[in-house]
Amino acid sequence: MNMLFWKNVISLILNYKTITMKKNLFLFLFCSVSLIFGQNNEKLVSQKSHFKFYSHTVAEDIEANNYKAVGTLNTDSGEVVFSVPMQSFEFEKAKMQQHYNSPKFLDTKQFPKSKLKGKITDLSSVNFSKNGTYEVMISGDLDIHGQTNKIEEKAIITVNEGEISLSSTFQLTLADYGVAFADGKPSTNIAKDIEVTVTAEY
Numbered sequence: 001m002n003m004l005f006w007k008n009v010i011s012l013i014l015n016y017k018t019i020t021m022k023k024n025l026f027l028f029l030f031c032s033v034s035l036i037f038g039q040n041n042e043k044l045v046s047q048k049s050h051f052k053f054y055s056h057t058v059a060e061d062i063e064a065n066n067y068k069a070v071g072t073l074n075t076d077s078g079e080v081v082f083s084v085p086m087q088s089f090e091f092e093k094a095k096m097q098q099h100y101n102s103p104k105f106l107d108t109k110q111f112p113k114s115k116l117k118g119k120i121t122d123l124s125s126v127n128f129s130k131n132g133t134y135e136v137m138i139s140g141d142l143d144i145h146g147q148t149n150k151i152e153e154k155a156i157i158t159v160n161e162g163e164i165s166l167s168s169t170f171q172l173t174l175a176d177y178g179v180a181f182a183d184g185k186p187s188t189n190i191a192k193d194i195e196v197t198v199t200a201e202y
Contacts, residue, residue, distance in 0.1 A: 042074065042075040042076050042128075043072050043073070043074045043075075044072065044073045044074075044075065044164060044202035045070070045071075045072055045202065046069070046071040046072070046073075046200040046201065046202055047201050047202060048199075048200070048201040049067065049069040049070065049071055049082075049198075049199065049201075050065065050066070050067055050069075050197075050198070050199045050200075051065070051066040051067075051069050051082075051084055051089075051196070051197070051198055052064065052065050052066070052196070052197040053089075053172070053194045053195065053196050053197075054194060054195040055190050055191040055194045055195075056191055056195075057188060057189055057190065057191050058188075059188050059189045060189055062091070062096060062189070062190065063091075063092065064089040064090060064091050064097075064100070065089065065090055066084060066085070066088045066089045067088070068084075068085050068088035069082055069083065069084040069085070069088075069200075070082070070083050071083070071166075071200045071202075073166065073200075073202055075126075075164075077119070077123075078119045078120035078121075078123035079117075079118075079119050080116070080117075080118045080119065080138055080140070080155075080166070081115070081116065081117050081118075082115065082116040082198070082200075083113055083114075083115050084113060084114045084115070084116075085112060085113055086101075086106060086111065086112055086113060086114055087101060087108045087112060099186070104186075105179060105186070106144075106145055106179060107145065110146075111144075111145050111146050114142070114143055114144040114145075115142075115143045116140060116142050116143075116151075117140050117141050118138045118139055118142075118151070119138065120136045120138055120155075121137045121138070121139050121152075122136055122137055123136070126157055126159075127159070128159055128164060129159075130159060131161065132158075132159055133156060133157075133158050133159075134156070134157045134158075134159070135154060135155075135156055136154070136155050136157055137152060137154060137155070138151075138152070138153055138154075138155050138168070139151070139152040144172075144177040145177045145178050145179060146178070147176070147177045147178050149176050151170075153168055154168065154170075155167065155168035155198075156168070163201070163202075164201075164202045165199065165201045165202065166198070166200045166202070167197075167198065167199045167200075168197070168198045169195065169196070169197045169198075170195075170196055171193050171194070171195060171196070172193065172194050172195075173192065174190070174192060174193070174194065175192065180192075
């Protein structure tokens with residue numbers, strides 16, 4: 001009886017150790033995989049963003065601002081993405097805002113968002129863990145008004161005490177996105193090429 005009792009006790013202890021070791025091994029592997037993938041997929045989400053476009057003609061200057069865009073920056077892959085709600089652009093003149101949203105211009109009801117999906121092509125030049133200002137090139141696809149074009153533009157990435165920001169200014173040809181005016185007031189008051197300024201804080 002005693003011998004059988006101790007055999008059962010020893011068996012239970014061995015089984016317990018085996019189960020415990022398996023659990024510990026599983027937890028170790030799970031944590032290791034999570035840590036590896038967490039480090040290799042560092043996707044930052046914008047906390048603040050500002051999109052501005054500026055049009056200059058002899059007739060007038062037009063400026064619109066948008067603070068509702070959402071962007072992500074993957075510091076591991078270099079992927080840069082922005083989604084911009086087009087109806088959130090604000091103009092100084094209400095009449096201009098009405099024209100901008102209309103089917104004759106950007107038709108924001110049918111095309112409510114524009115999207116940029118690109119990649120930093122020289123990511124190795126950026127040290128996200130060191131304070132500094134880094135000039136980079138971003139190449140990708142820009143979709144506006146239902147039309148998509150390839151773009152390649154300069155951008156500045158700033159790292160300051162762990163805070164990361166991105167900024168870029170470039171020219172945009174409206175006709176490339178199906179927005180053109182052959183005659184009338186828009187043809188003289190709206191520039192064919194507009195200046196776009198982007199800033200984002202992550």
